[in-house]
Amino acid sequence: MQQVLIVRDKKYEQHLEGVPHLESPKRIKAMNAVLQDPSLEGRLQFVEAREAAYEELAWVHTVEYIDRVAQSAGKRLTSFDFDTQATEKSYDVARLCVGGVFSLLDEIRKGRGKRGFACIRPPGHHAEPDRAMGFCLFNNIALAAEYLKRVHSVRRIMIVDIDLHHGNGTQKAFYLRNDVLFVSMHHFPSYPGTGNLGEVGSGRGEGYTVNIPLSKGQGDADFARLIYFVVNPLAQAYQPEIILVSCGFDLYLYDRLGTMRVTPDGYGLITFFLLAVAEKVCDGRIAFVMEGGYSLRGIRECGLRLMQELCEESHVDPKSIDRVLGSSPAKIGAVAKMREIHKKYWSVFR
Numbered sequence: 001m002q003q004v005l006i007v008r009d010k011k012y013e014q015h016l017e018g019v020p021h022l023e024s025p026k027r028i029k030a031m032n033a034v035l036q037d038p039s040l041e042g043r044l045q046f047v048e049a050r051e052a053a054y055e056e057l058a059w060v061h062t063v064e065y066i067d068r069v070a071q072s073a074g075k076r077l078t079s080f081d082f083d084t085q086a087t088e089k090s091y092d093v094a095r096l097c098v099g100g101v102f103s104l105l106d107e108i109r110k111g112r113g114k115r116g117f118a119c120i121r122p123p124g125h126h127a128e129p130d131r132a133m134g135f136c137l138f139n140n141i142a143l144a145a146e147y148l149k150r151v152h153s154v155r156r157i158m159i160v161d162i163d164l165h166h167g168n169g170t171q172k173a174f175y176l177r178n179d180v181l182f183v184s185m186h187h188f189p190s191y192p193g194t195g196n197l198g199e200v201g202s203g204r205g206e207g208y209t210v211n212i213p214l215s216k217g218q219g220d221a222d223f224a225r226l227i228y229f230v231v232n233p234l235a236q237a238y239q240p241e242i243i244l245v246s247c248g249f250d251l252y253l254y255d256r257l258g259t260m261r262v263t264p265d266g267y268g269l270i271t272f273f274l275l276a277v278a279e280k281v282c283d284g285r286i287a288f289v290m291e292g293g294y295s296l297r298g299i300r301e302c303g304l305r306l307m308q309e310l311c312e313e314s315h316v317d318p319k320s321i322d323r324v325l326g327s328s329p330a331k332i333g334a335v336a337k338m339r340e341i342h343k344k345y346w347s348v349f350r
């Protein structure tokens, strides 16, 4: 039976406390409620979060930028841009997010478990090396990849971003590098404007950024197909030692910022296929890092289905799996174009 490692901390509620904001503390309360579900009882192992050190943040972020976020400490409200704010404790909370993911990865590397979920906020994938953006302060998942490389000597890391929005910050952190393969599927054109097909990485990193820009309205089977027909062959070709997932819940069909049509069962199906990829290429090692998602009901219901899959408490309908396996990726227009562009780098697409 799989034990699933979980990072959670009451302090994640302290960011933007008392400030009306879409990225509200209620989001983390909703995810914490999922962890109390009777179906998960006895399956979860909790990992204590620590705060990331200043020097660790500087692996991805500039010192000028870190200082700017640090200066928000103790102040009632600091605005970085139209939608990204910090309150008194946000600097500490954001460091506890980054360090929480580090703690989770330490445990996976120690072999305490292979699967993990970091139940954290603020999210991170929009945060660029020198700027806060899109509700994100520090780029949790990019820093996690750096941590694996620098502290655990991991040579190849794959990041799969399934948030509705493009992970511009993560892309920027690794655009020139081939030791992190970044694959993002997202609504396009949409916030933040990046993530088009032609953004493939540069220099040594050329081919190691894979964007799949999608039109709105994609559903459960579409995303499952993307995992099976795109993420799966890429992972087999690249052979990462671990997979990190930027896990947004904003693909949910009733999300407040949403444009896709993924149901809670769809999150179960997507998770099923992601786990299968990890089993095939990296002995099942996979860590999910929470990103966006702005329907509390969506977080509760999609989060529960995702967590049940991680715990092998599966309710995925075998017919929906067969439908994905028996279909063709050509059903999604962007996939054909992406394969055409990337066949030059990845023989699996020829």
Ligand SMILES: [Zn+2]
Residues within 6 Å of the ligand: 163, 164, 165, 248, 250, 291, 292, 293
């Ligand atoms: Zn998002």
